[in-house]
Amino acid sequence: MTGAAELPLHDGHVPGWMLKIMKSLSGSIVKVIVEERGPEGLIKALSDPYWFQAFNNVIGMDWDSSGSTTVVLTLLKQISWSEDLGFLVLGGKGKRMLQVKDESEAAERRLGVSSDEAFRFSKVAARAASTFLQDGYDTYVHAVIVTERGPQLVIQQGMNLTSRMARRYHIDKASIEEPFSGVAGFKASVYLNATARESREARRAYVDIIAEGKERLLRLLAESNAALGAPSLLRYIEGEARARPPRAYYRPVTPTKEFVRALEKIYANPPSSEEELALTEGLGPKVLRALALIADVIYSVPTSERDPLTLSLDPFYYAYAIGGKDGVPYPFDPKTAEEALSYLARAIEESKLGSAVKLRAMARLRAFLTRQVS
Template identity: 30%
Template sequence: LKEAVNELNCGVAIAGGKGKASMRTLAEIDELADDAGLNLSTHRVEKLKYASRMAAKVDNSLVQDNYQLYHHSFIVSKHAWAVVQQGMNSQNSYARRYHWISDAVRSFVDEPHAAICCDAKGQQVLDMTAHSSEESRKTSLDIVNDNPSHIEGYLKISARPEQTSLYDFVNGDFPSQEPAILSLCKNHRLRLSKRSMNALKQAYEVQPESYEELTSLKGIGAGSIRALALISELVYGTEASWNDPAKFSFAHGGKDGIPYPVDKKRMDDNTALLKDAVRNARLGNKERLDALRRLALTTL
């Protein structure tokens, strides 16, 4: 598809692809500047490269759903762009697809996706792109700009049996109880690598003005984002979203018979329903028009 579209010179081009091809996305966007059908300025090319980098960074680091990206396709026209990415979960062998459309992206870090599709939903998915994570994003930025060196102290958990805790001072005046225990799934470890810590210290030197700028910095990855979100919640009380943003796909079945064969009758019935809704909307039927708008907001 990529080769066929690019040979047409039709005003639409595709960069990137699967595996190693995805690593050439930025270079291929540079090459698109010479495409006569697109006529891209240098400034436009740089913005497209930024969009490609951020889409990959966000889906690998801000949406921590345990799906590793292996496919990144960047579709470009003169005035718009779109991203289709796919990740694989090695534990359950499911794939997950991430869709971005430039017209719908108001922020790269606040509800930027047109859709995230998967047949499996995770129980604990850190989603820093959720609008409900806004306060956590603000606190994370404040932690970095205030000097992240104290993060190491927050994350250190003493294993020494002689370590005194507040519970050692509980006497008869207080009810005896076990301390509360924070339990995270194994995909969200508290350990912060030396590399991630150094990246946070370098970010402090930059003093990013926004969470998007922080995310875009080299070295800031899933570990850094997770540590900041954890401290934001435990120390400052600003909670991030742990709801999986994926929606179920394959409403009409899959071409390979998974999760079930394509139901052609259901597909035809739903297509007819949508066509009827569009016709009535054009005729000014307000109820049908409102229903169509709701449908557009809830379907993929």
């Protein structure tokens, strides 16, 4: 199940006493899942934005808070590094995003996962969510989850500074094409989506355009910019009965000094495939939009504007488990949280002793709840 959840920016911090309970609850839930399904089962669950949001609700965070991503990932990171559970969380919010490379080397020593592979996955995923997809959100959270089998999931979050809303991207493929297992947030005005399956020919065109050389690319960009000032774009859609609305990326791209320097980095090691393009130094949103503009206006190869936002059931009912820190749907209830924590702890201990009675009971409870809400 994949889905979307609205994530408005919430001010304030989780109180220390509440954060301690949240960490205990998170640790117990994670241990149950790893015991039942292994670390890969946990990562599969985290790849679903609705499961992620429900998990956030169950431990007491607000059902719709942008801060839920930071809190959940911070707790999971602390738990993963303090215990031997078969997975590790790298990166995080703000400056912690820059720790992925160093932490991937530590993860290689601990789990045997290739640090190069982990860092490559991190870079491709970051490019997918913030360069190949351009939807108006600036990245401020980036975390990679790895197991001994390798990097398996990136969770990234961006903020729209105008609307003060957040979007969370769940990326489970080391690929530019359709890399998202889910995207949570409001529907956005997507400027371009080069990750879309229908953008495959456009991505190939980007590589071909770069192969024509820097001076040729700049001339094509000038021609594209000039064409956008023409009275009509009908010459690009000859044969159609009606003109389609102009695309969001039909805006001139100014070849500033920074833009030219970015091109110089690209041409220091030009890509020969879209896989190499995803890792090319110098490629940023502005260069990508210039390539999309040239591909469409000059070569009639458009880039998709489809929003990859996924839709499903609202996870709000999970917020009734123990309440939320801001009192939605009712104030956080530490007594209920402690009872849940005690139950989970007993279930884990009994499962270690060979008795899976409580784990089976929990599975039956999940099945019953599924029937009730279907």
